[in-house]
Amino acid sequence: MSRRGKKKGRPVSGWLVLDKPVGMGSTEAVSKIKWLFNAEKAGHAGTLDPLASGMLPIALGEATKTVPYVMDGAKVYRFTVSWGEERSTDDLEGPVTKTSDKRPSEEEIRAVMPKYTGVIMQTPPQFSAIKIAGERAYDLAREGETVDIPAREVEIGRLEIIENSADRTVFEIDCGKGTYVRSLARDMGRDLGCFGHISELRRTEVDPFTAEDFVTIAELEAARTAGQPEGEEGKWDFTAIDEFVVDTSAALDCLPQVAVTDEAASKIRLGNPVIVRGRDAPVEAEEACATARGKLVAIGAIEQGMFKPKRVFTA
Known part of the structure; x- marks a missing residue:
């Protein structure tokens, strides 16, 4: 054994x-x-x-x-689109595949921007982690295959111009899950008749x-x-580095919060449902998280005033 x-x-x-x-x-x-x-x-x-x-x-x-x-969670990116070239990867990594001498004016760019806000259909890049018949698109692309990736629905809440010059434009975008900024640069370049690719990309926020x-x-x-030990027998002190760790519960601000007693927390951790108490406690919720003394206990559902754990936390 x-x-x-x-x-x-x-x-x-x-x-x-x-x-x-x-x-x-x-x-x-x-x-x-x-x-x-x-x-x-x-x-x-x-x-x-x-x-x-x-x-x-x-x-x-x-x-x-x-x-x-x-x-x-929603994400915020600041990115630079360089005009005049389309590349195989839609960023600086890949070779140039199409070129144009045309450069768009700021007025032309602003005119096409509404097409790329709200709920839109977007085709991911050839070099992406999308799975096609069980294989990553970027693996197929590296082998020289042209992959037929279906367009999918994404949501872009805000698209703004931050800076603009003849050859490049700096944008900032708020977008939802699954949005490819590289695809946005590629598609805008094609619409403007000048081609484009991402030359700089920085993600500044991921909610929360x-x-x-x-x-x-x-x-x-x-x-x-x-925290490095001085002697061979010493132990690492992780106190300083642990100060940078954000509490696990920060990721669940989007869910209703239910405070429970230590006794109820013990029952929840064993997989048992408990009655939700408190004047403002929800009676029904598809997802909610239970906390005890400010510490995360579990994620679960609230049905008829009972919290039923689905995923329990030990730390």
């Missing part, structure tokens, strides 16, 4: 809102954070391309159970997190170094 191996790392839980640098992939960033915190488990909420910088929320430990809620939550790799490395 095989024995299960002991988990490696600390049971640290919460969110780390990384300001990812250009050149680092999302998977690489997660591995780096997991090592810095010596965490048992880590995962990210929404891929950020290596050529993009900015907000990459990384879940540690129990917070990985709340990743879907952050994935669904903001730029105030940002932390850099350099700050985390400094905090980890501060």
Whole structure:
């Protein structure tokens, strides 16, 4: 009979809102954070391309159970579209596939912008993580295949021009889950008859997190170094680096909150339903989260005044 191996790392839980640098992939960033915190488990909420910088929320430990809620959150990007070239990847990474001497005026750009706000149909880039017949589109594209990716519905709440010059335009966008900013640059370039690609991309917000939550790799490395043991027998002190961790419950601000007693929390953690008490407590809710003393206990449903746990948290 095989024995299960002991988990490696600390049971640290919460969110780390990384300001990812250009050149680092999302998977690489997660591995780096997991090592810095010596965490048992880590995962990210929404891929950020290596050529993009900015907000990459990384879940540690129990917070990985709340990743879907952050994935669904609205996002804010600031990006630069360079006009006159379309590229295979719709950004600087791929070779040029189409060129034009035409450059759009600001008036022409503003004229097409309403087409790209609200609920629109958008075709993801050839080089994307979309799965086609079980394979990633970017893997097929790298093998030279032209992939037929169906258009899908996305929502763009705001699209603004921040700066404009002859060859490039800086935009800011609020958008929902699944929006590809690279596709937006490609499609606008085609509509304007001049072609375009993303030359700079930065994600500044992922709801519920903001730029105030940002932390850099350099700050985390400094905090980890501060906890380094002096002697061989010493233990790492993670106090300084743990100060950057945001509580797991921050990801669930979108859900109704139900405060429960310690006794009720113990029952919930065993998978048992409890009566929801309190004058303002909801009677029905498809999803809600229960907390005890400000700490997250579980996500569940409220049916006829009873909280029924679906996902329990131990830390």
